[in-house]
Amino acid sequence: MPSDRPLLSLRAVFLRQFLRHGRSIMTSPADVANPLLFFFMVITLFPLGLGPDPARLATLSPGILWVVALLASLMVSAKLFASDFEDGSLEQLALAPYPLAVTALAEVSAHWLATGFLLTLVSPLFGVMLGLPDEGLLTLLVSLLLGTICLTLIGALGSALTINIRRGGLLLSLLIIPLNVPVLIFGTTAVREAVLGGNPESWLALLGALALGSLVIAPLAIGAALRVSLDS
Amino acid sequence: MLLEATQVAIERGDRRLLSGVDLRVTGGEIWQLVGANGVGKTSLLRGLAGVARLGVTGEIRHAGAFLYLGHASALKLGLSAVDNLRWHPASDVTASAGQICEALAAVNLAGYEHRPVGALSAGQQRRVALARLLLSDAPLWLLDEPFTALDVAGCEWLEACVRSHLNGGGATVFTSHQPSRFGTLQQDLDLGHYAV
């Protein structure tokens, strides 16, 4: 939309979209609590399924915690752009004279704070419940902090590609699970290395590199995907 | 010339809906897109706005800014009317809280400024969406079924609003099932002629 008015700075646009989406999430606390509850419930299933042996749970806990975090993020990312698409916000965003990559990144950031970040904060609690040794707790926290950034961005891409598709939920998992494989590997390996007294820093560095790379590439892909979804 | 559309064709999926549509809109004009259900009124308006670009061929040129209001109102139900307008995704300038409250008062929503939009009726939600018209200075308005869900007073307000926009040199293109709301002021573009 060409306009004679001066345009807002990208930072102001980012902030506006961030506030709008963030406030909107805060008005439905159930949506924020559900992934955490899901995380909690699925974690509970593992001792029930594998038996309560603390030693075995402790060895498996890095993998369990990470896989469940991945599933929780998968579950919430399906809805990321759905409401914007249905209520017409997305077409208005597409008409605004700002790159969709920036506005989409603002929404994803707000979404991450409400899901991935919260999940990270509570994860040590579940780590303790599964008997993860204390040496691994800090690494778990840091790895999830970096990892959920990747998971959320990749999930957002999946959401952007499937919002205009009926029964897109199953398709979404097919699209994004393979892309999440490196995040899972780096994350679990970092935690396991920390538990075994190895060197988790290099794996955390790899996760950090993935997070930075996703922050650069994913918003562009999400913007393009949102345009496709609007066009179809 | 605010909008110049030449030989526009619209396809939805694999089916061609319209072809050869010509439309020139200058300041002071009201155009109503008319035609039966499913003829492609909304698709054409979305094409003119540039929301959907696949399946739209031909040349569409805008001179200056425009405001597009779709079927869906782009309101977040959990947010208040003020927040919805303040952080509206398409507005390129942030309006002050005072301006927003004035606009809400003009659409007869004084006292509802800080209620969640989800708690308002469908007609009231429509009014919140229409309050954007007062906060924008875009010369061209593209409105999809703007009279939907409005009561008599609301329709009259919207008519007056469009008239004053015209007097200020603006123009409006809208779709509606009700014929000739603006009498001799408006021109009709009958899409039946362009249907394939």
Added chain:
Amino acid sequence: MAPVGALLRAVRRYNTSMWTFIHKLGSPPWFFGFSGSLVRWLLPITVTLLLVGAIWGLLVAPPDFRQGNSYRIIYIHVPAAVVALAGYYVMAFAGAVSLIWRIRMADVTMRAAAPVGAILTAIALVTGAIWGKPTWGTWWVWDARITSMLILLFLYLGVVALFEAYENKTAAARACAVLSLVGTVNIPIIYKSVDWWYSLHQPASIKFTGESAIDASMLYPLLLMIVAFYCLFVLALLLNMRAELVWTHRESGWLKQLVGDT
């Protein structure tokens, strides 16, 4: 993409015939004729290469001193795996061309490459499992190469499923292009991470594939089979594209004329 654009502009300036060739490639009727003659050449070449490679690999090449004759499945497994991976890049490149230059034939290429690549990946996985039974004593091992192939299969299936899910096929092609480009960026990371993951979890003793030097008498038929599989891929791609063109242009005049002529 600016350097690529500049390069193409230079090509257009200095070599107009090349450019008209690319333009012609973008036209379905011309492509249909061109690919028809290409298929007529490629079909006998592919069959010959496959036959020679198979006979050489299965009958002439010596048995492995450790695995005996069971290793011979590499003459299918390795070429399928190599070409499956290359196929993803073909698909992603077609997707990029389709996104940037909006050439319809690029959409068709991408759409046709996905199932071919998926089938090759599946062949690589199945032959890998069959190979695993005599080698490791079990059908499935979470070996780095097999795991990477499995993830590649998921990536392919994602593209196929996404394409099928969209009703508007132009939009489907764009969405798949975005997905396959992201996949392309991700594939090296996936392969590397799976490699590290495997080497951390497995003792080195059972890693006897790949590292040991392969004798020339075994290598030459393998290289021949890889070339044969590349030809097979191109052949399947072309046939698939032609089928796609026949379907989308079933109402077009040029196709009816062509059918009427022959």
